[in-house]
Amino acid sequence: MTIEPVTQETFPAFVSLIEALAEYEHLEKPDNAAINRLRRDAFSVLPRFWAWLAIENEEAVGYAIAFETYSSFLAKPTMYLEDVFVLESARGTGAGSALFNTVLELARERECGRMEWAVLDWNQTAIDFYKKKGAEVRKEWLLCRLTP
Amino acid sequence: MTIEPVTQETFPAFVSLIEALAEYEHLEKPDNAAINRLRRDAFSVLPRFWAWLAIENEEAVGYAIAFETYSSFLAKPTMYLEDVFVLESARGTGAGSALFNTVLELARERECGRMEWAVLDWNQTAIDFYKKKGAEVRKEWLLCRLTP
Numbered sequence: 001m002t003i004e005p006v007t008q009e010t011f012p013a014f015v016s017l018i019e020a021l022a023e024y025e026h027l028e029k030p031d032n033a034a035i036n037r038l039r040r041d042a043f044s045v046l047p048r049f050w051a052w053l054a055i056e057n058e059e060a061v062g063y064a065i066a067f068e069t070y071s072s073f074l075a076k077p078t079m080y081l082e083d084v085f086v087l088e089s090a091r092g093t094g095a096g097s098a099l100f101n102t103v104l105e106l107a108r109e110r111e112c113g114r115m116e117w118a119v120l121d122w123n124q125t126a127i128d129f130y131k132k133k134g135a136e137v138r139k140e141w142l143l144c145r146l147t148p
Numbered sequence: 149m150t151i152e153p154v155t156q157e158t159f160p161a162f163v164s165l166i167e168a169l170a171e172y173e174h175l176e177k178p179d180n181a182a183i184n185r186l187r188r189d190a191f192s193v194l195p196r197f198w199a200w201l202a203i204e205n206e207e208a209v210g211y212a213i214a215f216e217t218y219s220s221f222l223a224k225p226t227m228y229l230e231d232v233f234v235l236e237s238a239r240g241t242g243a244g245s246a247l248f249n250t251v252l253e254l255a256r257e258r259e260c261g262r263m264e265w266a267v268l269d270w271n272q273t274a275i276d277f278y279k280k281k282g283a284e285v286r287k288e289w290l291l292c293r294l295t296p
Contacts, residue, residue, distance in 0.1 A: 018220060018221070022221060027221055028221070029221075030220075030221060030222075030223055033223075034221075034222065034223035034224075035223070036223075037223040037224065038220065038223040041218065041223065046194075048216075048218045048225065049218050049220070065218075065220050067217060067218055068196075069215060069217055069228060069230070070189065070196045070197050070213075070215055070230060071230075072166060072178075072186065072197070072213050072230055072231050073166070073170060073175055073176070073177075073178060073182075074178075074182065075178055075181075075182035075183070075185040075186040075189065076182075076185065077196065079296065080217060082217070082218060082219075082220055083220050104294075104296055107296035108296045112296050113295075113296075114293055114294070114295060114296070115293070115294050115295075115296050116291065116292065116293050117291075117292050118289040118290065118291055118292065119289070119290050119292055120288055120289065120290075121287070121288050121289070121290050122288070127290070130292050133294065134294050135292045135293060135294045136292070136293055136294065137290050137291070137292055138290075138291045138292070138293050139269070139290060139291075140268055140269050140270070141266040141267070141268060141269070141291045142266065142267050142268075142269050142275070142285050142286075142287060143264065143265075143266055143285070143286045143287075143289040143291065144264065144265050144266065144267055144278050144283045144284070144285055144286070145262055145263070145264050145283060145284055145286050146252075146262070146263050146281065146282050146283045146284065147261075147262060147263075148227065148252055148255035148256045148260050148261075148262070148263050
């Protein structure tokens, strides 16, 4: 099991994994225009996110995406884990843990005050995994969203 | 009522408002080191956030902080509203609405796919305000947090 940053060469495997996560979360898959934007935003001079693959036997079996947000009260960056996902067939291999730890390590390196992410309330497997990692579920915060 | 970006000159008023929000949310106020980091992160070549003040009769009565995150499924930036706060004495003047609309307008300008933020579940005044703005409260998402 190795964790590697996504490159132009591994970008198609990365997209396949995003599509697999969309299916798992019952969400719509990115269309072609979205995939092109994703490539641009991943490899621009100021990338909009970091992305990694978990590779086992030369196959990409999982991925993670993260970026920095900001806490005004701590006055420190927050490492925000946007996605972490491992293929059903590779569960239990430690891929999820290795991806999570890579992002956590980056958070430490960059002196982030917090690491944060959101989990779907029905995804008990993920909630249990995060709790083992030392996370608190902050149920007092409600996520709000609108389309601009 | 005018909305103005925070400047070096108005930075002390901005910090006073952050302290007032900390008190309102029963959170700890930023210490001196945090205030210095906040100044650096607000005015660096690549600022970590945008910040605005609502000014009425030459007094700063409210503020907002926002930055961009990213949606991997939309492959578009998300405008994230980190804080929006108006002093008790200035509620009902439209300051909150003007601050919110400034961030929403920026989200449109920058072609964000979403605008997002979090609200404390006991803050019904804020929840009602956001619903009037067209927001959905996405209760299926739980916020997770850990200290790196």
